[in-house]
Amino acid sequence: MKKVLVGCVVIAASLLCCLQSNAQMKIGTFDEQSVLGLMPGIQKVDTLLQKYVADSLKPEYDYELSELMRLDSSFKKDSAGMQPSTRSIVQKEINQHKYKIVNWQQYQNQQLEQKQEELLYPYKQKIYASLEKIIKEQKYTHVFKSDMLLVAPPQDNLVIKVALDLKLKFPKDVEDQLRAQGLLGSSPASAPAGTTPKPKPANKN
Template sequence: MKRNILIAISVFALFFTAEANAQQKFGFVSTEYVLSQMPEAKSIQSELQAYQRQLTNKIQATMQGFQTQLDAYQKGAATMTEDARAAKEKELQDLQTQIQQDQQEAQTNLQRKEAELLQPALDKIQKAIDAVAKEQSYTHVFSLDVAGNPILLYVENQDEADISDLVLKNMGITPTEANNTGSN
């Protein structure tokens, strides 16, 4: 008797789970692909490259100043007193440390600038994903590319699940190249 109740509950649970799964619709989006199709992608890239050049030029100028001081030190080291030589070596070491700190700061600033420039576009993409998911009755939408790694590892019918082009169309953008996710 107890066994029949367990079997009945198991069958009911299996039926209920199967019914719930039948109502779910899964999709995925390649945000990198969508972003690459957006008109603002080129201006974001250009602005980011200009900022990177600005940071690089500043560091290169500091490095040239360091090299100039190093050359002067190497030429005059033999005629310097030991105290003067030690002071100049410390100054050069401090300058070299400062260059390393400037390089790290530049990298951090570049990443911050990239995030700042991308955020409005990513917000626009998210809004379009939300709209497409509601319009097409998707219950779950995954990102195909998070930190360069796919989150969606398997999908039976990729053409039906990839909504990247639908997201672009929702934003008023006609895809101009083959979807790099392999569909649509």
Template sequence: MKKVLLSLLAVAGCLLASSEAVKAQTPQQPLKIGVFDIEIMMQVMPGYRGVDSAVQVYERDSLANEYDFYQSEYHRLDSTYKADSAAGKAKSVLDLQKQSRQQVAMNLIYWQQIAENKSQQKRAILAQPITEKVVAAYKKVLDAKKFTLVLKPNSFEFFGSSAVENIFVLVAKELKVALPQELGGTGNVESDEAKPAGAGTKPAPKAH
């Protein structure tokens, strides 16, 4: 048994040494850093303003009407509960009314969060074709350029550093869309395609 154990340890040692030797002989990929943000790039795409306008209409009409309904429904349920309670209705009936009133009240209390979630879901649905185009172009650039690390614009100090490549320019070129100056472009498709990838300034934060 002791001989078998020693043999296994010897084999394990040989495999470990071999693995370390392979690692030592394999050249490490140089660190290649880029900067990009899918949501910011989507705002550059043709058609995104239409999505933004549609979401604003949805918030103004559909969500506003839904909030008004909850307010009206709460007052109705509250009045009914108080009237039935004063009339001495059965406890089971009052409990159901109280539960319904409480559910509507919770929607009113957390309406800001509920409305924001619904608005984001609506935007995601309307912008899906744009998202798919940007993601496809982004993946194509990543496969071609072999970036080691991709950072978002606001996650570091010096966006114009030569050590960091501006992926916005590369993706815009792939999509054939003009890139604004704050993302390193010139606002013209032909000029942006000829612009060095490292040029640019820090992108502005997302506007709502």
């Protein structure tokens, strides 16, 4: 019985500490893609990525394929008269081109991701500068990705707070919903922070 009472006291003390700790916590949610989708000029990123594929990646693929065919044809014709060391070098070069062609889709995706990050960097700089300012000013202790929490108060949706801070324009359907709820005045900047459906995310390639 004594052990049970001691156990209950320990549990009660733990719960009290947890409640006291939670009282000091302020949790917000954030979704980078939702804010990126509102940034002015973000649509040109897709255009620049398509241009990158046409101007850089496609010529690179064509070069790799032509080199593979040239070396392979030459090797089949001349390999019998090659020194073993030379034959080994040429085979290695052929295999390198062949590997790149066979795994081209994976390589292209990696290059596109890197290029996309490069193009999105100026937008992300503004977004995260605003987010950091809001976190400090409003004393948030924890910020989670929006899809990591099943339940989160709308007033702690930092997507909206960042959008308002950056004076971004909401999509018309979102704006209409906000006005219908009395949450938006004559302009997006007049809306209360953190009380709107999630804006549409930016397209990803």
